[in-house]
Amino acid sequence: MSKIQKKIWTVFAIVLVIMSAIWIALTYYNNKTLNQYNGILERYLNMNEVTTASQQVINALNDYMLNPSLDNLEEIELSKRQVLLAKSHVHKLRNEDNDFTLTNYIHLVDSFIESTNRFILFYSENEIEASTLEFAEATSISNHISDMTLTLIDKELKTYDKFYLGMIEQSANLKELGIWLILLIAFILLVISYWFSRSITKPVLELTKAANELSKGRFDLQVKVETNDEIAFLAKTFDHMRKNINKLFIETKHKARLEHELQQNQILLQESQFRSLQNQINPHFLFNTLNTISKKAYLEGAEETSDLLVNIAGLLRYNLKQMDRSVTLKEEVGVLKQYMEIQKARLTDRLHFKLDVEEDCLKQIIPPLTLQPLIENAIIHAIEPREDGGTITVRIFQQGEHVNIDIEDDGIGMDLDKIEQVLHEQYEPTEGHSTGIGLSNVVKRLKLFYGVEDALSIESIIGNYTKVMLKLPRQKEE
């Protein structure tokens, strides 16, 4: 679980293993060398031991000669045993190189012992002269022994010359090896420590960076740490937190916008309610007033004015009531006539209106206020600008399964661009429309009502005429 701890343990274990391996190797090597040194030293000591022991024998002999007591004899025997012991030690030191000399040496020791024995024998038999001679002999042999010890040691030195040189060379090599080993280990440890510390600090750094970004308010950057330790776990948790915060943030933002929109809508709603109230109150009042004025005008004998007011009131009523349902062409034509009466009262003889209706067509269902805007349009564009006025001709006739309504004026005409705009419901000049309903509105309503695209088409020649043609699929009232 705790990966970082494991990493630390691993690094320490590696270091420990390397150090122990080196320590063991060096100890083993030192031990080996020490053993060899000891072995060599022991050889010297063993050889020297013979010399010392033989000299002790000579001393003992001398003491015995001066004072031939049993103690001193015992002393001789003791030292002799020591010589023999030393000899047996030396015996083991035999090798190829010193074989000859060592054999000589051993024999020399034998001669020495024999000589000593003879001395004791002669002495005990009171042959003083012979014993003195033997003493001299023993002394000379002892001297030879010590000389030969030196020779042997010298030989040893010569024999082991290469060995010593090898040892010296080896310790020099060992020193060199030590230096290289230290360099190598230092290098390896440096690399491992670098890698190790990096493996810990890098994710922490990444995490820090991510935290910084987060604190700056950037919630969209993913927190990604590609290790397999606790830091990665931390990073994952952190990333999760970031995602949650981000989600909350976005939600809050969304909610705020919705609230704002709602507020706006409420304001708009209030405004429109107010408008519609305004719009409702006025026409009714206007309508009633118009009716009253009409009656009053009739009573006062102004019949023409009364008629005009009735027309206006009728138009107004139609306008107010019929927007949300379909009407027959008959009703529509009636309204059209009323409207034209009003316009005639305004424009007098400048306006010439021709209406040509086939009776069969009057049962055709049509959206209300379809013709009035078209006529009004014709009046605005073809009649009003001209002083001598103009003619508007409306023809309603049946053709196959369609009811055709042509509205033609002899005004200034329209160019093709304008026609296109009108047909694609982009042209919306609202000025001057009494009902507030424009040409585009008519086009749209026709399309919706009949479900056909080509219900309205316009034909025009600039400066000559404009002809709006409605081609309505036949649809009668039930």
Add this chain to the structure above:
Amino acid sequence: MRKTGLVLLTIIFVVLCYFTSASAISVFNSGWEMPKSIDGNEARYRLVLITQDIDTPFWDQVGRAAMDEAEKLGVSLEIWGNYGGHEEDFLRNLEIAIQSKVDGIIVQGLDSDDFKELTRVKASYYGIPIITIANDVPIEESLRRTYVGSNQYEAGQLIAKQLITDMGDSGDVVLMYNQNVEYYQGQRLTGIEEVLARYSNITIHHAQTSNSREDIVGSTQSILNQVPEADAFIAVNANTVGAMVQEIGKRYQIEPFYIYSFDDGPESIPLLEEGLIDAVIKQTPEQMGRDSVFIMMKWLNGETVPLDAAGYLTDIQVMEAADLNE
């Protein structure tokens, strides 16, 4: 950047590894072999060749031949010697050899009481056979088993004959030899004198010296004073010839003198090569070395019992400076 760093690290690593392993190999492979230890007592005969001189051309040849022969016969041989014919050391070596109970001693004879005491009493006491080599000591005095070397009497005769050939039958001849005439010198002297005695016009002058260089120089000076008309010199002891020639050279031209010696001195052959002496008796040291070991082994193995007491003589010949220079 990162890549170069990685390559650099790898290179460093490889280099370090290489050097570490190289030095590790050199540490653990350094061959210091201990000499093989011998267990058990290999029963090989141990022989010692003891000479008064060592590292002279003559004795080197003897030693080498003896060594070769010993190796061939599978016996251990050691050559003990000292520098400058030091008598005390020589005798000490002999004593040690006897006390070390070697199986056989081949020794350059020394005609002194101490030597005889050692060979006759001590060696016999320890039962060690002794063969004299190159220089003999009479068997009656030394109890040696046999002698291997030149016939010194004949050698004396040869050199005297050479002298007559070179100088003619009249003149003053100086014989230089040791005060205490060693046996082999006596033999040579006898040989020389015997030949020279035949010519009545030849006068023999004796110059006696010891082995020390000062003595040789002194004797040479005095004999030159006594016999200014000397024509020829014979250094009976080859060890004296170097100092003698040097001393003569200090006074006179060497050329007109007839100087003779034997080849068993350290300076004999070099002087001959330089042409400072006219001739030497060339002995056969290789034969001596070889034969002595061979004969000793025969005796030890019981193949030839007893050995020829008169000795086994080796070849001699005259070697002239003129021959060498040809």
